[in-house]
Every structure is written in C-alpha cells, then in structure tokens.
Amino acid sequence: MSPLARRALHPLVLGVFVLLSAFHTWPLVSHLKGYVLGGREDVYMNMWHLGWMRQAVWLQPQNPFFAPLLHWPLGAELYWHTLSPAKTLWGVVLLPWMPVETAYNVVMFGSFVLTGYTSWLLLRYLLERAGHGPWLAAAAALAGACVFDFSRYHLLHATAHLNLSALEGLPLYLYCFFRWLDEGRRRWLAGLAACALYVLLCDYYYLVYIALFSLLWVVAERWKRGPLVSLDTWKDPLVRRAAAAGLAAGLACVPPIVPLLLHAFPAPLQIHHGDSDYFADLYAFFIPDTQSAWMVSLPAKVREFSLDIVRTKMSTNAEETGTFLGWVTPLLAAFALWRGVPDGRRWLGLGLGFAVLSMGTVLNIGMEDRLSPVVLLLGITLGVALVPAWRERVWRRDVLLLLAIAVYLSWAEPLTAFGQPLKVQIPLPYVVFKHVVPLFSRGGMPVRFVLLTMLSLAVLVAFAAAHAGAWASRWDARLGVAVALAVAVVPNVEYRGLLMSMPPVPQLPPVFEEIRDAPMPVAVLTDNVQGQWEQLFHGKPVSYARLSRLPVRESALVDSRLIRAAEGMRSAFTPVPPEEREEMRRFLKEHHFKWYVTHLFHPVRHRFIEEELGGELVHRDGYVTVYRFH
Template identity: 25%
Template sequence: MKKLKLFLILFFGYAILTIIMTYPVVFRFSSHFMCDGGDGFQNVWNMWWMKKSLMAGTHPYYTNLLHYPAGITLLFQTLNPFNGLISIPFQFFFKMEEVYNLVVLFSFVMSGVSMYYLVDYLLDRKLPAFVAGIVFTFCPFHFAHGLGHLQLIAMEWIPLYVLYLLKTYQEDRKINAILTALFWVLNSLCSWYYMIYCFVFTVIFVIFYMIKCGRKIIDNGFLKRLGMTILIFSVVMSPILMPMLYVKMTQNFTGEHNPEIWSADLESFFVPSGISTWGRRWFSGIWKDWTGNTAENSNYLGYIVLILSIYAVVKDRRCRFWAVAGLIFFVMALGPYPHIGGKQFSIPLPYLLFHRYIPFISFTGVPERFDIMLKLCMSVLVGYGITNLNEIILSIFKNKMRSRSITAMRWRIATVKIVFNGILAVLIGLEYLAIPYVTTKIEVPSFYRQMAKDIEHYGVIDIPSRPVTLYMATIHQKSLVGGYVSRPSLKALSFLDQTPIISTLMRGKPAPPSKLAQTLATSVFADFNIRYIITHNDQHLQFLEDILQLPVVHRADGITVYDCH
C-alpha cells in the first residue's frame, strides 16, 4: 500500500509538471496532435494498425494496406508495438488525436517516475530523485523527438532496465535478472535504438566493474545472472529478431541514415536548439547551421545540470561509473567525425569503427540519439550532486539551530530541503522550457469518411505520398498504393518504379503517349483493383484529366478525386 501511494504521488506530480511543460496541449487535447506534420502521423497509423491487425488475427509485422497490392514487411518500420498495444483500449472510446496524445503524455510522466526509482535506489533520497526525474523526462531530447518520433518519446523503460541491471549485480535474486530481461524487451518494443543502447550500457557496465572489482564480478554470480537475462531476452524477442535477420540478408532496403549527417554538433550540447523556447528566440543564428534537423540536434545539456554533474563527479567517488558511461555516450553521439558549427572535421572518432565493423551499430545510423543515454547518466549525476549539496546546507543549518527544539529543527530542515530542491527544479525546468509545444490540427476531407462507409475493398493512390497520408488511411481504411514506410525494400519500390502509369504518378517517370497511356491505365487499374486517385495539388492535373480523361468525382476540401473504375 505504501508503494502504491508513493507511485500515485509520483505519477500525479509528474503529470502536473507535464501539463505545464507541454503548454498549450491541455487546451488542444481533443483537436490537435502532439507532433508536427511529419513522422507523427506514421505513428498514428502504427497504433491504428496494431489494433486492426490484432482484432483481425493477422500478423502485425506484415500488411497489404501499404504498398498495395503486394504489401510490405513492417519488421523495419518504426512500429513501436508497445505504444500500439497500450493504445488499443483507448481507441475504442476516444478520437485518434486523444489516443496519440495520451500515449505521448504517458511517456513523459512515466519517464520521470522511472528515473525517480533509479536514483532513489542509488541514493535513498526522495527530493534529489524527483529532481533527477525532471532532468530526464523534460530534457531537450524528449521534447525534440516529441515532434513525431513516438518510438523515441517512449524513454520510460530505460531507467528501469538500468535499475534492475544494478540490482542483478548487487543482489543474488533471480527475479532481478528476469525483470532486467522484461525491461529490455519493453525497450525493444518501443525502439530498436533503445534495445541497442541497453546492450551498449550493459557492455560498459560489465567492463567497468571487471576492471574495478576483478574476480568479484565473477565470484558473486553476476555474470551467471546476466546470462539468464540475455537468454530470456533472446527467447522472447527471437520471433521478431530472427525474421529481421533473415529478411535483412535476403532483401535490400532503402532509407538508411547517413551518420555523417545525423551526428551531434559539439555546439548543440551548449546552445539551446530550435525546440527550446530560448533557442527559437535568441540562438537561431547558431543552430540553423547544424546538420540534421531540430528533432535530431537538440542535445542541450543545460548549465545547471552540467554544473551539478561536474560537482557530483568531483565530490563523490560513487559517480565514477556514471561519469565514464556518460563520457562514452557523449563521444558516440558525436558520430564518425566531429561537427562544430555545422562544419565537419576529418578526425575519426570511435563511432566510425563501430559503425563499420559492428552490424547492429551500423543499423542505427543516427549517432545523435546516443544523447538520451548521456542524459540518463547526467540525471543520475544531478541526483548525486543535489544530495551532496543538501548535506552541506543542512549541516550549516543545523549548527545555527542547536538551541531549538527537535520538532522545530525537523520542520525547518524539511522546509530548507524542499525550498532548495524546489528552486533547482524550477531553474532546470526554465532552462529546458520548450513552450509552446508543437501541435498540429488536421482537417479530414469529407471524401475520406465517405470511402470508409464503402464496404468494398480496393486500392487507392493518394499523392503526393506524405506521412499525413497514413493518417487519412486510418479514416478511409482502404489499401494505399505506396505509402510512407521507415525502411521500404527495393522489392516493394520496384512495383512503383516498373508499373506503367503508377510509375508516372508516384515516381515521376515519363508518361506514355496518350492512347497507350489510356489503354495501360485501364488495364493497370482493373488488374490491381485501384478505385480512386486522390491528389492534393495540380501537379498531375493535365495527365489525369486531359490524357487519361478520368472523371472527377470530388473536388473540395483541398483534394481532387478521380474515379479509376
């Protein structure tokens, strides 16, 4: 009961802070999505698809609702099935705007809660642990990927993985090894990046303590318990990982990131980016030169967090591991070559070696995202730093209050601790401020809802193909020719490239002569049961109306719909 009470206090405490830090979301909760016009809508489709596939009893990692008619594997899609699974009950009762926003807010709240548990385990100090949770969940990385990377917003299981890894090391209990595996699985079901980062953290942890403790790490049975964790994780995840390996070896995929572009700029750790309230206002002249985009170069540490972390490392020997791990993740985030002010310098960094010779590291392609592990380490260091400062302040305060009663002294000490930690929390929150939080309102053309009432199944060409096209697909629930996918295979793209008419509309290939084009269009649309072409601009107007002579069945709400039947 005591643990439940603490959890509820933490949950509602971080929930209140989340409402403040994500302003004006609370006033747009039912009308806007907590994302920009990009990848967020891919994740809306992901959640909708998870429900649809499970309700229909089909495999969630394959669909023919995208890249119709052949369909496409979703093994390399940013599917984040955990978010999809927890969204399913809400999809029966709420709008997709509300469902998506609930999942985002849940991640903000639970990321704070989980970091609290980690730091409280290490320090047994409630207030520093709460402030550490603020550092972790409201760091710029979280806000930046809030632009649409729902899989990366879900940071809430990383601290709990680390917590139970520590318990597995320190306590001879099998339950800790099992829970470590569980949280590793949960991280994997949110993001493949987080699965890899948990592995990298574990390697750093094992090497550090083997150097520090020698045979103790073997004698205390930790490696045996860790082996149990790895075995459980492998068994649970093998139904997904084994097909991924097979498909990766037998097919070629596109869309992989170039790590030289998606590396953290050294300046980005010390200057607020475009996601920051202060960065937008005062520092655009600096961050506009960084490579990548706002979602991937928001690595600002915050000077209060940096000072507290350095103080902790200098003052407390217990911080050595967190300092070493944080430094490693910092260097990895810099990518294969350092960037300063948008300029790349030809100095090879460790990431280059790992990217070339370790397959699962090369799979990532966005080294900047290692920043979240740096933020995890610094959140822990902030907890240590505040704890040490609290002890200094309280010792001074106690000396001045020796003549007071014990009860009065306790109240004064509690007040001083709350005020001091509260001031630090407010200052950190202000430094990390990212309001107004980016939201997007989408008006759904009436024709999409009209299609949803049609019980027939057929294909639709919706051009240009954008992430928001996937949101519209959740409305009309028909199959899309093409569709925005994280890692499409060359096999899937070959249909778009090689099929007449479709290659003209979707890949910009030259159109056939008029008479031949009409004949081919009739054949292609009939063979693949493609009913409508929906356009959002006039790019193909002449081809569709003058050459193919397709009848217009709807021209309103910013779209034009052509009947292919």
C-alpha cells in the same frame, strides 16, 4: 520512512510528473481532441499504426507486421519499421472510446509521465544505495529524473517520433539490472528480461543501447576488481549474474528478433536516411535548439547557428538537434563529482563516451568538419593530462609541458601546407563503431546516442541535489529536502521549450464518405502519408506506405512510373508511349483502383492523371483533390 509513506510516494511522484509533463508539452492537454502533437508525417503514420494494431490484434486477428491494405496490391512488411508495438497496442484499448488523434496524444503524454516515474525509481535506488536517507533520496531523485525526462532530446522527438519518445523502459531496465547485480533475487532477473522486451518493442535501437550500456558497466566493474581475462573472471559473482542477465534478456527478446533476422536479407532499402546523416555539433551541446524557449532572448549569432543546423545539416528533421545539455545543469554534475559520487568516474566516462559517439564519424565544431590540426593536438594534450589523473597515477609533467608549448605555438602561428591554412577532418570512434556493432551500418543515427549522455547527466544531477540537500540538512532535515527539490528547478527551466505545435487534424470532405461506402473491391491511389492515415476512415486499400526501410520486394512497385506519378515525382511526367499508357490503365483496372487522392494540386500532375490515366476530377478544396477512375 514507514512502509505506508514509501507506498504513498509513488502516486505522489506520478502526480508531480503529470503536472510537469503538462507544463512542458503545453498546450497538449488542452488540445487532446481535434489536434495532434507535432503534425509531422511520422505523426500521421503513427496514428495509422494505432488503428492498424486494433484491427490486426482485436477486430480481425492477423499478423500485425504485414499490412495487406498498404502498398496495394503487394501489401507492406512492417518488420524493419518503427511500428513500436509496445506503444501502438494502446490503440486496442483507447480507440473504442476516443478519436485516433486523441489516442495518439494520450499515448505520447503518457510516455512523459512514465519516463519521469521510472527515472525516479532508478535514481532513488542509486541514492539510497549510496547511503542517503529515504526522504532526501526521493527528493533528489526528482531533480535527476527531470533531466532525463524533459531533456531537449525527449521534447523534440515528441513532435514526430512515437518510438523514440518511449524512454520509460530504459531507466526501468537499469533499475532491475542494478538490483539484480546487487541482490541476485530472481524477481529482478525476470524484471530486467521483461523490460528488455518492452524496450525492443518500443524501438529496436534502444535495445542495443541498453545492451551496450550493460556490457560497458560490467566490464568496468570487473576491471576495477581485477584483470578482465583471467581464470578468476568466471568465478566472479558479478560476471555470473551479468551473464544470467544477458541470457534472460536475450531469451525474452527471441520472439520478436527471429522475424527481424528472417527478413534481414536481402537488406531493406534505406529510403529515408543512411547510417550517419545526423550528428551532434560540439557547440550544439551548449547552444539551445530552435524550439527552445531560450532562443527568443539569445544573441542573433546563436540563433543563426541553430537555424543553420536545421537548414544545412538536419534538413527538415529539427528534432535531431535536441542535444542541448544546458549551462547550469552540467555545472551541477561537476559539483556532484567534486563532492563524490559512487562510480562517479564511470558515469562521467559513459556520459562523455556516448557524447563522442553522438558526434558521428568526424568532428564538427561550429558546423565545420575541416578543422585546424591544432584541435587534434589540443585533444591529445587533454588526454595526456586527464588519463593519468583518471587512473590515479602521476602526471607526466614534462610531456604535458611539451605538448602545451606545441599547442600554443600552433595556435599563435597557424599551421599551413603549400602556403594555405591546413584543414583536416578528425575521425571519431563512431566511424569504426557502426561497422562493429550489429545493425548500425543499416541506418544507425549517431546523434541519438546523446540520450545515454542525458541518462548519465541525470544520475550526476541527482547526486548534486542530494549533496546540496545533505548540506542543508545539518540545520533542518526538511530544509534539506526542500533544497534538493529546488535543484529540480534548474533542468525544468533550462530545457523548457516553446509551445508545442498542435496543428488541427484535417476535416475530411464528404467525398470520403462516398469512398467509404463504395462496395468492394475498391482501392485508392494516393500520394503521401496523409492518404495512409485517411485509410483508417474509408477502410479501402491504398497504394502508399510510409516505411522506415523498404523491403526489396516492394521496390519495383514503388519505382514504377504509375506510383512515382501518384506521389508527384517529377521524373514520372516525361512523355508516355501508348503501350505504357495502356499498361498503367490496365494495372489500375486489374487492381480495382477507383480513386486517386492527392494532397497537392499541380497542373502537370492534373494533366497526367486526366490524359494518361483517364481520371475524372470530382472534388477539390484547400486540403485534397480527388479523381475517379472509370
């Protein structure tokens, strides 16, 4: 392939991913203005982030990690929060030219295009390094990139989480990481450091992901060469380059990490989720989620299973159910392993290992976490069968036969205790992992480790496409490229979803112009994240802040009766003593709260605002109810 043709591939691949991204996120590109992808509460929060970053970085330069206009009068700390500066900084560039919802839609769409392109870069390099020709490698890499880019994980999180949808930095980091290990050129060291910083500024946990992945890769490579603990370990060029990579990435990430550490104690409150709320069910790897296009044609029991995950385990967070690996896609990975993949067992081990971590603290099968011990016995049997084969040693056939008989007998005659079928919880590695790896005991989400499983799956599918193309190339090289491209159809079909939800952005009534034009000092009491989003339009401080983790210093304000009543919490509407009533009214006056904006009218709250706080109803429609304080 000529240098000119290699350069021409890059815009071509970008164009392909523009089209594929439009297909998978449809009707996003036709509803850029006046509508917003997903429409969940996190989406309104992220739109506010775009406007805030423009104000803090460009219009009125200040610390972007402290927002004085939220949680008024305290202000809101945004350190341990999903601010995602690498994405929300686009507000500085985009908002002068387009509405905030359009800017958000463009940034989200761009994440799909960039993730596809960076995944393609990584996979093409791995294929060419393995000896595949440039044209075949470019085509086969496209198939693997579609697995990672359009995974159910990515498509579902795109409906709510800007930070978790920013996947483009992970494959780009690994691209630089592998090239640094292979070539030792300084530009790749600088590249991996810059990518690590970018990943950190997208999502804090993704930095831990790539650090963990890099460590495991280097340990496995060193183990293949010799003992991990020996005098020769430090002399190994691989170990030295890995150490340099860790040092460079660590130094690049120091500026944003230092403020995090300074605000880590006392530990922020986990107000939205704990450390192990959401997990992957074993069945859910092979049963589509509720937003998959396959759900409309699957049996009723399969649809009910996915609905039960959302209803009983994931609450309203349907995006956490994006663990579907596909049916044919895993078979392509198995085909690649059969034909041969450089470091194939390592990619398989990493993929399976992260899948196990994604299953949380205990094993769940079919939404049940109390299982027959025969499941554990079966797992031990498989371990005894597979581990010797993995390490290329002789199977212990006598032990394996004994275990197989025990499994059969246990299956044929259910195990009981005190006359009842015995059910146990089977602990998984994550129960230890979250206490060993920093940060995961403060809100880690095990189910999201499936992202790294998808990355390993993407590598194996890329090699499957390359092997299929190499077979066809025996007749014609162009046919081989076509076959490799045809493999890309599989993940695009298996992972496609229903039409993306694109609810319209609310039209604000004229009362917001009155709030906007009111002379300062004026503040707005409000009840949810839409009130935070409205702050972009009226520009006045608001009482609400949607925070991933709540700093302890802000908890007293959030727990006060006034704020709890504003946010509609039932515990706030008990009888109010006269002295407390006067205290709440004095607080409103001292901090210039002139308006209360609520997005849910309720008679109890209405009486509380009028009788206890002295509010006057000035506007009410299907979207919002507004009161004025005198």
